[in-house]
Amino acid sequence: MALPTLMRSRGCVWTCLTVARRNLNSAPTPVAPPKLNSKLLLFLCQRFHDVEQLVSWSSWLKTWVLRRKNMYYGYTQKQYGDNVAAAFYILSMKGGFRFAGQSEWFRPNARGKFNWDFINFRDVPIEEVDMSSTLINYAGLDNFVSQRELRSLSLRGCPEVDDWFLSRLHIFQDTLEELNVSHCSRVTVGGLASLHRLRKLRRLDLSSLPRLQKPGLVRILLEEQLPHCHISGVEYSQGLETETGTETETGTEIGQLTKEYTHTHGPHRQTLTQ
Amino acid sequence: MTTWRLLARTGSAINTGMCLPSRTIIQNDYCSSSGFRSFSTGKAMRTDFFKDLDSQLKAFRKKASSAMPGSDWHPLDLTVGLPPERTDILIVGGGVVGWSIAYWLKKKEKVRDGVRVLVVEKDPTYSQASTVLSAGGIRQQFSLPENIHLSLASAEFMRNINEHLSVLNDDPVDLQFNHSGYLFLASENGAAIMEENYSTQRYAGAKVTLLSPTQLKEKFPWINTDGVALASYGLENEGWFDPWMLLNAFRRKAMSMGVFQCFGEVTGFRYKTHSMPTEDGDLVELKRIRYVNVRMPNSLQYQPVECAIVVNAAGASSGKVAELAGIGSGPKHTIAAIPVPVEPRKRYIYVLHSPDGPGLDSPFLIDYSGVYFRREGLGGNYITGMSPEEEEEPETNDLEVDHEFFQEKIWPHLASRVPAFESLKVTSAWAGYYDYNTFDQNGILGLHPLVNNMYFATGFSGHGLQQSPAVGRALAELILDGDFMTLNLSALGFQRIFSKQPTLERNIV
Ligand SMILES: Cc1cc2nc3c(=O)[nH]c(=O)nc-3n(C[C@H](O)[C@H](O)[C@H](O)COP(=O)(O)OP(=O)(O)OC[C@H]3O[C@@H](n4cnc5c(N)ncnc54)[C@H](O)[C@@H]3O)c2cc1C
Secondary structure: OOHHHHHHHHEEEEEEHHHHHHOOOOOOOOOOOOOOOOOOOHHHHOOHHHHHHHHHHHHHHHHHHHHHHOOOHHHHHHHHHHHHHHHHHHHOOEEEEEEOOOOOOOOOOOOOOOOOOHHHHOOEEEEEEEEOOOOOHHHHOOOOOOOOOOOOOEEOOOOEEEEEHHHHHHOOOOOOEEEEEOOOEOOOOOHHHHHHHOOOEEEEEEEOOOOOOOOHHHHHHHHHHHHOOOEEEOOOOOOOOOOOOOHHHHHHHHHHHHHHHHHHHOOOHHHOOO | HHHHHHHHHHHHHHHHHHOOOOOOOOOOOOOOOOOOOOOOOOOOOOOOHHHHHHHHHHHHHEEEEEEOOOOOOOOOOOOOOOOOOEEEEEEEEOOHHHHHHHHHHHHHHOOOOOOOOEEEEEOOOOOOHHHOOOOOOEEEOOOHHHHHHHHHHHHHHOOHHHHOOOOOOOOOOOOOOEEEOOOEEEOOOOOHHHHHHHHHHHHHHHOEEEEOOOHHHHOOOOOOOOOOOEEEEEOOOEEEEHEEEEEEEEHHHHHHOEEEEOEEEEEEEEEEEEEEOOOOEEEEEEEEEEEEEEOOOOOOEEEEEEEEEEEEHHHHHHHHHHHHHOOOOOOOOOHHOOOEEEEEEEEEEEEEOOOOOOOOOOOEEEEEOOOEEEEOOOOEEEEEEEEOOOHOOOOOOOOOOOOOHHHHHHHHHHHHHHHHHHHHHHEEEEEEEEEEEEEOOOOOOEEEEOOOOOEEEEOOOHHHHHHHHHHHHHHHHHHHHHOOOOOOOOOOOOOOEEEEEEOOOOOOO
């Protein structure tokens, strides 16, 4: 008996909270209700400088680790050349790769240990890379810049891959044929818009991109740009049909706006937005 | 488009939500209902001492709790929102440049609350601020190394924006950055300059490539290449983003770090003057600002704020703010007569709808005629604009849009460059003020030589938004370290104005 009432009252509080936060922020991403422990942390942070300092240290440490992992392997590069440096980087990140003309993949085992035979392949470029579920980020791409034969790249489920990362993939524009960016939680249309530069692309996987607003439309637009590319993981209708109320809302908004335009020649945006 | 529409809503939210100081003490109302109860149903014949005491106590508790440190209670009845009476650094103008400086000052301070920073903004709705009325573009395709480096550094900042500007327990910052690049087109006359600019840009580290007309046509089949001799296309770090997001992120972070914000207009300065002889024996008057008068919105009340350093980041009105400090009013033919050459110039932006227009590959295109356009969202909308000729500058009293300007000046160029734009509909338009530097259209950064505690960060004439992160850092270095530390921007100082040597961008028209 009490449970539904409780749920209702909690729901109410949460909606109030989200509304208050929406105001300050025009980001389209839905706001999750604040968790209890993060609220507690915020409370402690506001009261105690030590807690605040600890929190800032921990976030600093996180970025430091990330930066260290994605460092440019300059020493290896100097000693063994670009290919070995790139290979070493991939294996240290727990990714896998295949050299051109070889059928066997190099991968670390479950404990992160790997076979050092790749050192013998100084002059063989890398053709396929699988970085799925690794911490590769924009800076890590430095290690790949000189790979001129890269044909396939999988970035499935990489939490640090964002739009800036995608915008930098143009370095492979003459070779890359296969790209997988599925399950990358930070990728949006702003980065996908830069993929039109990859003229050789034949296969692109866009499944499960939580931040992508209208996947179906994006697929249509991308196919327009890359006519030879097969885009998977997204249905044309996705994000287009009126699943939720949002779509109808935008529909009416557009209707209202066009009405406004015909009536007023809005002097500036303030009047338009009313 | 949605973000533009949210403008008004966000604007009003500033008033309600953002004025909170960073560390508020939550005041609980301790006075719960008391256990006293009157037993008689009729009127009390005499004053019930205990009942009275109870309400007295209630009132007293309320007063005491509101007088706790941290609340805004004051023994005198004062206007709320008055600025503090004293601060170390006062920033005039809460646009993106002002808040960026505030953030960097806090970021660079050595000890907690080492500097007290106050940002004074006259318009809480930002209805006329250039920041929110801009096109939101960022590019590295400049000809001055200073501009290229500023914009590269800003791009790097935006790439790592959540390392800089995320606030604990709040959503991460999402600039809605669109990585689409700028595409500059040059005619026969401009091709040589474009090539030179290209090598400067490459040398500075920008990722730009040159395209011949055939390559251009291949890459962007929707462009008509007639008259184009060369094109340059940005591959990385170029595109556009939501200016509101950047402004709000800077402000949110700066306030969480303890920057004070106050809504009011800077109407005057009180300064001390002393004269010094120059080498030639002339007397120059040096000023030092002691107090800044801040007038409260919608009233005549003003508060003098004592401060050590003033930063003028008032955007298009920074020339006027400089006048308030007596800059430019000295005797003729001396350097004291040289004003700060920044004035508002009105620029229009038109929103177009063209269902057959360029698609997802559409860059921020800048034609050699001066017309520019970019995509806005995914629904076949575009925004476009152009700077008018010097003789045809519109009046700057209001932000009315001149629709003739689009019909006569922009549309012919646009439709001939992109034939798909022959059928289009102007769905809306707005106008904004460039913080136009009439001397050489580049930013003015640094200390004014005659008012020796007033720093400037203004005059960016159409590229201030994209440079704001790096400009804020540079100015914070100048103030706290005494010199530029990361990027040497002394070429953008006042020296060039006094010696009449403009640092001009070389345009490719
Ligand atoms: C149409 C248009 C398109 C543009 N496109 C781009 C672009 O694509 N890329 C780019 O990088 N830049 C662009 N810009 C330029 C960019 O918007 C500006 O250079 C930049 O926003 C300047 O920022 P600011 O903070 O100095 O000025 P503002 O945003 O104007 O802020 C100044 C603030 O100071 C306040 N103020 C003024 N006087 C006083 C006073 N006396 N007391 C208190 N407060 C005061 C004002 O209210 C205002 O809010 C564009 C500008 C326009 C108009």
